[in-house]
Amino acid sequence: MPAHITLIDIPPATPECSPAEKPWQFLKDNFLSHRLFVTYQDILDACQQAWNSMLNDPGPIASLTSMHRLIHHET
Numbered sequence: 001m002p003a004h005i006t007l008i009d010i011p012p013a014t015p016e017c018s019p020a021e022k023p024w025q026f027l028k029d030n031f032l033s034h035r036l037f038v039t040y041q042d043i044l045d046a047c048q049q050a051w052n053s054m055l056n057d058p059g060p061i062a063s064l065t066s067m068h069r070l071i072h073h074e075t
Helices: 019-032 040-055 058-065
Strands: none
């Protein structure tokens, strides 16, 4: 293991600690919640539109998936 890499143990049942989960929460919060879908196709269309909207603006993806960790060194 290179000296500049620090492994962080993440408990198995903590999706909020996984950077990959954050874009999905963003999509739900900003595009998909509080809506009524009549058909399954309506759900698919809304998900596709939400995904494409997020892809057109990569800033939120980069912000949501970055993991800034402060490492405290003992003195």
